[in-house]
Amino acid sequence: MTPTPPGWAGEEPLVFELGRDYLGGPREVASGVPEPPLGELLAGVALRSVPAAIPALPEPVLARHIGRLARRNHHLHHGIYPLGSCTMKYNPVIDEQLASLSGFADIHPDQPVDDVQGALQLMWELERILTELTGMARFTLQPAAGAHGEWTGLRMIQAYHAAGGDTRRTRVIIPDSAHGTNPASASLAGLEVVTVRSTRDGTMDVTDLRSRIDTSVAAVMLTNPNTLGVFEKDILEIAEVAHQAGSLLYYDGANLNALVGIARPADMGFDVVHLNLHKTFSTPHGGGGPGSGPVGVAAGLTDFLPVPTVERDGEHFRLDHDRPRSIGKVRAHYGNFGMLVRAYAYLRAYGSAISRVAEDAVLNARYLEWRLRDLFPTAVGPQCMHEFVVTTRGTRVPGLRALDVGKRLLDHGVYAPTVYFPTTVPEALMFEPTETESKRSLDQLADILAGIVAEAERDLSLLQSSPHDTPIERVDEVEAARHPLLRWLPEA
Amino acid sequence: MTPTPPGWAGEEPLVFELGRDYLGGPREVASGVPEPPLGELLAGVALRSVPAAIPALPEPVLARHIGRLARRNHHLHHGIYPLGSCTMKYNPVIDEQLASLSGFADIHPDQPVDDVQGALQLMWELERILTELTGMARFTLQPAAGAHGEWTGLRMIQAYHAAGGDTRRTRVIIPDSAHGTNPASASLAGLEVVTVRSTRDGTMDVTDLRSRIDTSVAAVMLTNPNTLGVFEKDILEIAEVAHQAGSLLYYDGANLNALVGIARPADMGFDVVHLNLHKTFSTPHGGGGPGSGPVGVAAGLTDFLPVPTVERDGEHFRLDHDRPRSIGKVRAHYGNFGMLVRAYAYLRAYGSAISRVAEDAVLNARYLEWRLRDLFPTAVGPQCMHEFVVTTRGTRVPGLRALDVGKRLLDHGVYAPTVYFPTTVPEALMFEPTETESKRSLDQLADILAGIVAEAERDLSLLQSSPHDTPIERVDEVEAARHPLLRWLPEA
């Protein structure tokens, strides 16, 4: 490989190396008012002794810095992003433009309700659509992400049991294949985690569940389809088991893309549901967030929703803060409203055709799984929903590792699938193409993977040292963790 | 070099290869009116027999196509763009956002004037600023680019002479170093071109001018500083010579960036001036356009301005179409208004500090010239204004060609300077850094060039086969011209 030129892919300095002007800055507005010395206005107040070492970069310098950083990112407008469990679907451009309308972006949460009727109506209508899609009685739109929703839901479940005088329920049952946020959220809510095994077909082991459930269990938490991309076929039985033990059933909606418009969590017996609008309803991931994780509840739990709720009186919308059984506030204000606008726009674009999303998501996954059938063994058989897990164990190439396949994909302008998750599958590669990839794109990915396996058969080291054509090669992670360098230092 | 991966830099299919759907398309609005068969509404009209082969691409497919094409462009947010004569200065982001305000973008040229007072005021004020900066009496903002402005200016000069009963003036004097549009515009105006030599110091040869000027000359066209980046030191004498012969003096304002706020064409004796807003006043180049080329005239020529002009009556602004001596219309409507908004915003940001632009533009050029002093001989000595021309003739490396240096720069994320222009200098490299490059960026460019020359001394072939790290290598231009393939063909 020729050395990476500074131009197309070379190192980019830090903001701190591009300027040292900690005192200047862009031209500022005139105050337009009398200007007594600041010391008079802030008598006795301790001011900074030295300015923060944050340089003011002239716009041309900053713009180029941003332009060069932008080019160092894989993103959806560049190539497929088949990260399993993450639902990296296309984010409609119009939704970005709509969310930035001043009527949405430039409104304050403390404005009089008459000033924000459109915002409240949007939230009210979005809540109605989400209830229709899930069968739940009501939703809170407040949680900022899936994990936040999980914790909010668990807090409501705690409140529900407590309100029934049942204070012994301190445990949550979670399958071994669950996403890490499930146990972490339980723990943050002060609940203890009980893990239930999966069967060989990847679904929850109902026998194991029966053996572990008792009156100490506040909730059973499930993802459906689960993180292996398999529909929990025994879901109705699981619901019965949970409910009979007095437990509630919690739905981690991260995988709703497989079922949206096809089947509803409420009908499966779920009592509490969180949705990831940044997955199923296409609000962008933003390099890590923001997301939005609304939580829906069955009729018996609506009293516990966080305050405020959005209510409609005829043609008028209002916020209801006066809910005495509420778990309280889970964040400031009313939710990631900008994300709600995007999700609402997305849902209105599909409207009654929303099931087409799930249909194509599943068809795409099933097709890609089929295309890869001779390359990698699947974890649990070939009947996936919107995503599937394969393993590099047992392929034609001994020593082939999931990580190396993922890294080599980067050289082809394809992001790696989720690797080593779920943790129940060794050397897992978890593919979720989503419905917004074309057949052409899936065929391309399958061809690239076939090429990689063939290449690995010839020379595994090429994979092991990959990627080669990305802005950087593999990072020395061990050293990074051993001597963490987490910030620029002025004197460094 | 490893083969370019399809991901980071590989070939991108054409739109026509990404879809074949010539009949479908995105969901459309309902007409909301009765829908008789179209044949009834268009009785007897010949409709297309086959649809145009323009496919409708689903948004995710199109977005990725655009994203991948975008990455294949050098641009100002990626690296320096030192194209001489092109003034590739930074384009402020705010100007883009302001031009897209609905109050500017969503107005129709035929709206009643009361609906567009803000637009007319903006144009009126912009005209005032341009007259202040140039000393001309009035401007037309209509021409869409510099060349369009040149032709418009020459048409006014023709009208001026004709109005004075002087119809024998059919020739234009243009220096040999002039930009190609100058003679081409003259020719389009029906004028004959007379070329005047430059002296060794790069300025116009006044003796040669005197020998060629006579009563057949309608105008002398000059760029100042000229295309060698040299101020026409004899400009006042040239003006006298031209005027004494009854000729007018035309200013190609492409290089005003060297002088804006420092000196004015009117004071130098110019009668007609065009400005390139897409150079001096930072409206973006857009991959080739649109630009904007307003033309200013001295008091004696204002009658000939294209219709309409923008006039102010007290607080009210209007369009004046009733100008009997006008040369008529040079384009539809009133100008590239969106560009005028950007230029106006730019000029208001600098306001009375506008001379800082010229100061830094010249300082940057002079500094870069100084940094390159030992690498390349300059064409005409080291006292450049905003740009300078060097040559690869007579460097340490025999056989070093301007083209090869330019191509090798591309490997470093730097665009090539203008090469082989002006045509009066063999193997010319024409650098115009502009005022929006930092010293750091200029030092980097100088270092890269030093590296390239050193490399060439060792191995010229590396340059001759460059670029290596761009999305494509050199193109077979001869073959391209011999068998021009100018469009995709459905059956190709």
Added chain:
Amino acid sequence: MADRVRRSEEREQSAAVPGQDPPGTRTGYLPNGPDERRQMLEAVGAASIDDLFATVPEQLRHLRLDLPAPLAEQDLVTELERLAARNRPLGSLDSFLGAGVYRRYVPAIVRATVARPEFYTAYTPYQAEASQGTLQSIFEFQSMICELTGLDVANASLYDGATAAAEAVMLAVAHTGRDRVLAAADLNPEVLSVIRTFGGGRRVEVITSGDIRAATSQHACVVVAQPGFLGTVTDGAAAVEAAHAAGALAICCIDPFASALLASPGEQGFDVAVGDGQPLGIPPSFGGPHLGFMAVRQPLMRRIPGRLVGMARDHAGRRAYTLTLQAREQHIRRERATSNICTNHALMALAATVYMARMGAGGMRRVAEVSIRRAHHLAERLTRLEGFSLVEPDRPFLWEFALRVPGGADRFAAAMREAGILAGLPLGRIDAGRSDQLLVCCTETTAPAAIDSYVRAAERWAAGSRVAASQGAAR
């Protein structure tokens, strides 16, 4: 302590603009501060900035310009928003204005694309290796224009439809060596007057005629519009026949949506098609920047003005795009170039390319259809009112029609404007003989409710003019 900081800021002050600027703040978009400036001046051996301009005669320098104070970005926004607020956007009215500039829906992805710095901050793609994005998109644009017009070669863009028409005429003049032009009387008047100004320099005589069959062997070309300025469909085949019979070129000024639906210029035998691509994803913007396009038959390839992008191979055999056939252009041929055009409207061509790729031929056709249906529906309802009639009732029209209104078109339009309706272009402004006529346009952005409002307001006007007429009779 704040004061200590303040004092050290004063260092930064040196080169700042005089006046009330707070220390350390910077004006405009200049990356170099006083330190860099000092270092650079020293390096080049200049004692001061003034020294740099020593070659400029002293008497020309030291201007005292009357310019407003520099503005902070925030103040700039306030200032420009104030001006923008003094305009009434079409979106805040019910607009029926067309006449060559159309309010069509611009898909979000079109707007987002032209806002990308990779495209808008790039220059003309001289260095193909670092400009494949722009080059490929232009190649796609050329291909689409060829598809749309049914012709063989399209260029990378011209300024607007009017200058494109003028360039086409110049092409015909050069090609035939003739100096007369026969233009249909119903060309857009803006287009016609630009043709005249272009022709003027080279002493080309432009004759308009209602009868396009009047072409003779002195004519370089026949120019017609599809649709005509008044929205009606032109018999292109007849124009082509007449032109070719006279040995002249046949030029068609075509609306791109007309081309998506009707028999294309190529299909009808035209030699050159030009037009304005504004309706293809470009906002009205008070008349510009819009997009001139031109397509010609193969034999005219080397006469086409402006840039051309070709598909080729790079040295590694990869597909590559590059500017080609540059020997036609000003930077090579100077006074013998086919045109003086250099900067063109590439970014607008990109907008049109993305628009067409999003909509496809099918989507564009449906946009045309919905526009036609709405216009016909409106025309039908209006002409039921007393005193309202079509100016050309016997000619088929697309989405625009000339309407005769009672009581004067200017007064009618003013009254409608009071009701928030831009009723159309009063044609008396262009032709005094048409002061009772209005050019009315519908597009896919014309809401059905706006059509209802138009009809209701026209009803009121009709009633009013009935009263006025009867009062006039009584008087």
Added chain:
Amino acid sequence: MADRVRRSEEREQSAAVPGQDPPGTRTGYLPNGPDERRQMLEAVGAASIDDLFATVPEQLRHLRLDLPAPLAEQDLVTELERLAARNRPLGSLDSFLGAGVYRRYVPAIVRATVARPEFYTAYTPYQAEASQGTLQSIFEFQSMICELTGLDVANASLYDGATAAAEAVMLAVAHTGRDRVLAAADLNPEVLSVIRTFGGGRRVEVITSGDIRAATSQHACVVVAQPGFLGTVTDGAAAVEAAHAAGALAICCIDPFASALLASPGEQGFDVAVGDGQPLGIPPSFGGPHLGFMAVRQPLMRRIPGRLVGMARDHAGRRAYTLTLQAREQHIRRERATSNICTNHALMALAATVYMARMGAGGMRRVAEVSIRRAHHLAERLTRLEGFSLVEPDRPFLWEFALRVPGGADRFAAAMREAGILAGLPLGRIDAGRSDQLLVCCTETTAPAAIDSYVRAAERWAAGSRVAASQGAAR
């Protein structure tokens, strides 16, 4: 001929949504058409789409959902613009609302950056090699937050200032093993109630007190705000001293602009600083998405929740950035993670990073200063009016102040709103005892003319309430 085309379109129809859809049109954002779908179904051996869902019990399927019809993009815009128009943007009013959410000027480059698909369509940067852009920008964000707060380690973002404060409390609880929290009485009430909800699950007791010195050895931490909710400056050093004396952590909820001007939390001795970065280039957006940030001292590094980006080397020795110390996080540690956070607010952190890099510490300080000057000027003028006074006249304040108004704050605010002025937050909504008080805010976007309007309107109100009072007295 049009009909021939029409008929062939019907092929495309097969999988379309039932109803009035024209043939061939596509709904939503699905790239595959009926042909591709057919091929794929065949390949996987499914007879129909329905077959794909065979593992879902029959009784759960075949929903009949009550959802609106799909919308074309143009109709979607109409619909959403209609809703947006039912809101009154702050820019169309004279706004003096703050209370934790500020209308600060957002530089154009900030808006343009977060609109770039390279950033907004990327995922959490798991694969460092293909995510250097996001990773480096987060590293820069972390560094800036450290600089701003004067602390050692900052994370890659949290949801908002309120959850950041709650996470800080959880960190203190875990770190100290104690379960009581002493919170200043003037914490933002939103922040305080979120801390309570977070604490509730783990049975952490949150006590508020006006006297922060009440910290004991049972307290995990002391939490104060800079400035306090009512805009006044907090004596951070005193809080730190009290906390540390009790062996508790000192946590500061800080406004980033306060941190640009005042002695930083680090300088004052705090262990943890949290806050909301919304004022750093993020629009109010009705309360979200905003930006939680957190910085801690070095010894607390491994307790910090959320992602951390570190600078490292790649195998070729180049500088590289990567997610690091992941053993704190849920995907590794599951129930023993420091927090459950996964998705964070990275794009908002990018906005803040670009904002800070554009403004610099100096620019931010001047923004703070102009806000302070305006607020003090307004306060000064208002308190000259009869019946108006500062609630805390003896404490220095920054750009917000609590104002006592005659006649009831709610009524006053409503009357001001009639005049187009958002006069501030009526504090009675939060604390019934403060129904005569209003929290008033000025920023650099508060036009001096708006201040004049406020004073004039308040004068009218004062006059009116004098009249009312005298009438009341007369009655």
